[in-house]
Structure formats: C-alpha cells, structure tokens
Amino acid sequence: AKQWQGVLREYADRLNISDATPIVTLGEGGTPLIPAPALSARTGARVFVKFEGMNPTGSFKDRGMTMAISKALEHGAKAVICASTGNTSASAAAYATHAGITAAVLVPEGKIAMGKLSQAIAHNAQLLQVRGNFDDCLDIARDLAANYPVHLVNSVNPDRIEGQKTAAFEVVEVLGDAPDIHIVPVGNAGNYTAYSRGYREEADRGATNRLPRMFGFQAAGSAPIVLGHIVKDPDTIASAIRIGNPASWELALAAREETDGYFGAIDDAKILEAHRILSAEVGVFVEPASAISVAGLLERAEAGQIPAGATVVLTVTGHGLKDPSWALRTADGSDVQPTIVAADTTEVASVLGLTGA
Ligand code: F0G
Numbered sequence: 001a002k003q004w005q006g007v008l009r010e011y012a013d014r015l016n017i018s019d020a021t022p023i024v025t026l027g028e029g030g031t032p033l034i035p036a037p038a039l040s041a042r043t044g045a046r047v048f049v050k051f052e053g054m055n056p057t058g059s060f061k062d063r064g065m066t067m068a069i070s071k072a073l074e075h076g077a078k079a080v081i082c083a084s085t086g087n088t089s090a091s092a093a094a095y096a097t098h099a100g101i102t103a104a105v106l107v108p109e110g111k112i113a114m115g116k117l118s119q120a121i122a123h124n125a126q127l128l129q130v131r132g133n134f135d136d137c138l139d140i141a142r143d144l145a146a147n148y149p150v151h152l153v154n155s156v157n158p159d160r161i162e163g164q165k166t167a168a169f170e171v172v173e174v175l176g177d178a179p180d181i182h183i184v185p186v187g188n189a190g191n192y193t194a195y196s197r198g199y200r201e202e203a204d205r206g207a208t209n210r211l212p213r214m215f216g217f218q219a220a221g222s223a224p225i226v227l228g229h230i231v232k233d234p235d236t237i238a239s240a241i242r243i244g245n246p247a248s249w250e251l252a253l254a255a256r257e258e259t260d261g262y263f264g265a266i267d268d269a270k271i272l273e274a275h276r277i278l279s280a281e282v283g284v285f286v287e288p289a290s291a292i293s294v295a296g297l298l299e300r301a302e303a304g305q306i307p308a309g310a311t312v313v314l315t316v317t318g319h320g321l322k323d324p325s326w327a328l329r330t331a332d333g334s335d336v337q338p339t340i341v342a343a344d345t346t347e348v349a350s351v352l353g354l355t356g357a
Pocket residue numbers: 059061083084085086087088089155185186187188189190191192240241287289290317318
C-alpha cells in the first residue's frame with residue numbers, strides 16, 4: 001500500500017512550493033474525520049470530529065510546520081525561533097531537528113503542559129521559560145527575528161497558515177462537499193484563518209457548493225476577540241489558548257464576515273465537561289483547549305443555533321496525552337482514585353460485579 005506522503009507532497013499543486021523547496025516532512029496530515037454519533041444525538045446535527053491529535057507531534061501545528069521549516073530551509077535559514085503555549089514549540093523542535101537546523105523556543109514559565117515541554121526538550125530545542133505570558137513571548141520572538149539571524153515560525157509567518165489550510169482540503173475530500181458549520185478552538189486565530197482560506201480555495205476551484213460558517217471559541221478568561229479588546233492577563237485551564245492578543249485577529253474578523261461566522265466564549269467548567277463527553281462517549285482523547293470545539297457545539301445547539309441535520313465538523317487540535325491530568329479531575333476538583341484489588345480472580349470478578357459463568 002502507498003504511504004501517505006505528508007501535506008506538501010499530497011497537495012503540492014495547491015501550495016506555494018517548487019522543485020527548489022527541500023521538503024521536510026514527518027508524514028503529517030491525512031488525519032481521521034470521525035463520525036460522532038453521541039454528539040449527533042445530543043444536537044440533532046450530523047457531527048464529525050477531525051482528530052488533529054493524530055499528527056506526528058500530536059497537534060495540528062505539524063501541517064504548518066512542515067511548510068514553515070521547508071521554506072526556512074529554502075531561504076537558507078540555520079535557526080528558527082517561535083513563541084509557544086506548547087504545541088508550536090513541540091512541532092518546531094521536531095521539524096527543525098529533522099531538517100538538521102536549530103530551534104529556539106520561548107514559552108511562558110510554568111504555563112505549558114508537561115507533555116509539550118518534554119517534546120521540545122526531547123527534540124533538542126533551546127527552550128527558555130520566559131517570566132511572562134504567551135503574548136510577551138511572541139513580542140520577543142518577533143523582535144529577535146527582526147534583528148538577528150533567526151527565522152520566525154509562529155503563525156504570523158504566512159507559510160504556517162498555508163500548510164494548515166490543507167486540513168480543510170481533507171475534510172472536503174471525505175465529505176464530498178464543505179460542511180455547513182466548522183468549529184475550531186481559537187488562540188491566535190491562525191487555524192480559524194487557515195480553515196477559512198482552505199474552504200475558500202475549494203469553493204473557488206468548484207470542489208464545493210458552499211463556504212461553511214466558521215465558528216471559533218475562546219476560553220472565557222482569554223477571549224479578546226469576543227470582548228473586542230486585548231486581555232492583559234489571560235487565564236484558563238486550557239493553556240494552549242491562553243492568549244490575550246491574537247496574532248491573526250484582523251484576518252479572523254474578515255473570515256467571520258465572509259462566512260457569516262461566529263466567535264463565542266466558554267468557561268473552564270464547560271470545557272472540562274465537554275472534555276469528559278468527548279472522551280467517555282465518542283472515544284477521542286484530547287487536551288482541554290481542543291474540547292472547547294465540543295463545548296462550543298453544545299452551547300450553540302442549546303441556543304438553537306445548530307439547524308437539525310446540519311453537517312458540522314469539529315476540529316480537535318491536540319492529543320489528550322499532551323496534558324492527561326485533566327482526565328482524572330472530577331467535577332468537584334478532586335482526583336479519581338482507581339480501585340485497588342488483590343491479585344485474585346474471585347475478588348476482581350466480585351468488584352467488577354461479574355456473576356455466574
Ligand atoms: N488548540 C491547540 C491544542 C493549540 O495548541 C492552539 C494554539 C490552538 C488550539 C489555537 O490555535 O492559535 O491558531 O488559534 N497553540 C499555539 C502554540 C499558540 O503555541 O502551540 P490558533
């Protein structure tokens with residue numbers, strides 16, 4: 001069987017690359033679009049989950065990073081830099097080291113998930129924890145890229161958005177058309193922008209009959225786009241989207257306008273509730289930021305804003321193993337304590353409630 005070639009080779013004719021572009025790939029993209037009957041039953045819509053945790057480093061960032069690192073190499077870069085809430089740093093570190101160049105990553109001190117920190121270290125990044133938040137890290141990364149010989153691979157680099165738009169191509173390929181509604185978590189709003197562009201291009205080439213309405217959700221404590229102003233001290237348990245001044249703010253507003261889209265805010269309790277529903281009813285394990293897509297769907301359905309039978313795609317952006325501790329947290333804030341039993345079949349059967357043979 002033919003192996004999936006990664007998004008640059010699979011979509012070479014629809015990306016800004018040429019024979020001069022050295023392709024750096026870990027086989028990203030080609031992620032599953034999973035029907036979610038449990039969510040369809042709860043909402044009356046036809047719901048699918050685009051599981052981006054299945055990418056090589058466990059998040060959607062790999063789609064943008066294969067492009068950004070390949071173009072950086074084409075331009076002769078020897079070192080790349082990014083600011084990150086965790087996933088971008090993990091991805092930049094993996095793709096840079098695969099390409100034989102250096103990655104420096106700036107992360108907010110104490111505010112990124114352990115799995116992501118481990119990845120960046122494992123992939124040999126120069127990782128600095130900055131005493132500040134993500135927005136401070138991005139300011140510094142931009143300054144450094146403007147004044148020193150390092151290439152910026154945050155989503156303000158247009159190559160990132162280019163690579164990430166391929167996720168929309170995959171959805172269209174599977175569904176045979178665009179969905180009615182597409183829902184994504186929003187931090188910098190780069191991915192919201194990328195999907196909008198991907199669907200626009202599909203419509204322009206006649207592959208689809210409609211543009212999906214793009215719905216984006218921010219955590220209530222970090223919701224600058226919803227509030228209409230910068231949030232100085234953003235806060236949420238969804239550390240991936242703890243961002244107060246989104247880099248792609250203007251592009252995202254334009255995309256909302258174009259697609260009759262929507263931005264909403266979801267509080268942390270609802271994010272964790274959605275996290276449990278997705279894990280326990282659908283069988284898909286994600287990090288908290290990703291669960292906001294599910295929470296957003298349920299909120300919009302409750303508000304009567306999801307038409308019966310509408311096709312809805314939820315992007316879940318990062319794998320649950322990146323930040324697994326939330327799965328053990330119960331609604332009252334304590335941790336689940338798995339039952340301990342003796343190494344004895346009769347006792348195990350009894351505790352499991354198994355009777356007879
Ligand atoms: N979901 C996850 C798991 C993320 O890591 C991010 C962004 C988003 C959603 C939001 O995407 O920024 O394009 O709106 N993470 C960045 C990072 C900021 O550094 O890993 P966005």
